[in-house]
Amino acid sequence: MIPLHDDNPTTIRPYVTIGIIALNVLAYLWEVGRPVVQTEDIIFGYGFIPAVFFGHASLPPDIATLPAWQTIFTAMFLHGGFMHIAGNMLYLWIFGNNVEDAMGHMRFIVFYGLCGVAAALAQAWPDPGNEAPMIGASGAIGGVLGGYFLLHPNARVLALIPFGFFLQPMRIPAWIVLGLWFVLQIFSAGAMTQGAGGGVAYLAHVGGFAAGVVLIVFFRRRGVPLWSQAPGTYQLPRPSRNSRRGPWDDSPPPRGPWG
Numbered sequence: 001m002i003p004l005h006d007d008n009p010t011t012i013r014p015y016v017t018i019g020i021i022a023l024n025v026l027a028y029l030w031e032v033g034r035p036v037v038q039t040e041d042i043i044f045g046y047g048f049i050p051a052v053f054f055g056h057a058s059l060p061p062d063i064a065t066l067p068a069w070q071t072i073f074t075a076m077f078l079h080g081g082f083m084h085i086a087g088n089m090l091y092l093w094i095f096g097n098n099v100e101d102a103m104g105h106m107r108f109i110v111f112y113g114l115c116g117v118a119a120a121l122a123q124a125w126p127d128p129g130n131e132a133p134m135i136g137a138s139g140a141i142g143g144v145l146g147g148y149f150l151l152h153p154n155a156r157v158l159a160l161i162p163f164g165f166f167l168q169p170m171r172i173p174a175w176i177v178l179g180l181w182f183v184l185q186i187f188s189a190g191a192m193t194q195g196a197g198g199g200v201a202y203l204a205h206v207g208g209f210a211a212g213v214v215l216i217v218f219f220r221r222r223g224v225p226l227w228s229q230a231p232g233t234y235q236l237p238r239p240s241r242n243s244r245r246g247p248w249d250d251s252p253p254p255r256g257p258w259g
Contacts (some may be wrong), residue, residue, distance in 0.1 A: 121207065
């Protein structure tokens with residue numbers, strides 16, 4: 001199924017979600033604007049390679065432009081083709097704004113990064129000597145999906161469902177859309193261990209989703225419920241005139257729907 005939109009409004013403008021999408025698009029345009037040989041060097045130099053990260057291998061000096069630990073972050077902004085980035089950014093646009101709304105801008109940046117790190121390590125854990133570079137935002141976005149799954153399971157998602165040769169639009173509860181996505185990643189990861197994975201980092205998707213489910217419990221703002229029974233949004237308490245605001249409480253008063 002292909003999700004298109006959700007019916008879940010937000011109370012803040014999703015600046016971080018929009019910024020992450022913009023950075024991914026700019027990085028992709030930078031990739032495709034290079035000759036093929038240079039693009040390969042970019043993928044190896046900025047992609048996450050478990051064997052290099054864990055010290056089992058090293059890159060040639062002309063390719064190793066960053067310390068290995070930094071590539072776990074730069075890899076989140078590289079993609080292997082148009083459909084790769086288009087699918088990832090579609091999911092981030094649909095579900096990222098509500099997760100950002102639940103925790104605020106600064107917390108969402110940290111949340112997104114931690115989910116991406118957890119995803120990369122989950123992919124590398126079974127085979128730390130793997131020398132294939134891993135790129136893509138899907139692991140971090142998997143964390144966003146995990147957070148949304150716990151926050152808004154009953155929100156309605158407009159999705160295209162294949163019926164034979166036709167695609168039928170239907171509104172489906174988010175827990176079904178995201179639950180099926182997660183189950184598919186688990187089965188695909190199992191197939192990958194049998195040599196039929198097709199080069200997709202399914203374990204990163206599983207690890208990112210699991211990280212999002214755990215981290216959302218701690219990163220959501222006070223007053224934001226989990227497993228909400230209502231299909232809509234929540235109402236956050238307004239800060240008092242004398243209350244102090246810090247970098248974790250960076251959300252203005254409600255400004256209208258962005259879902």
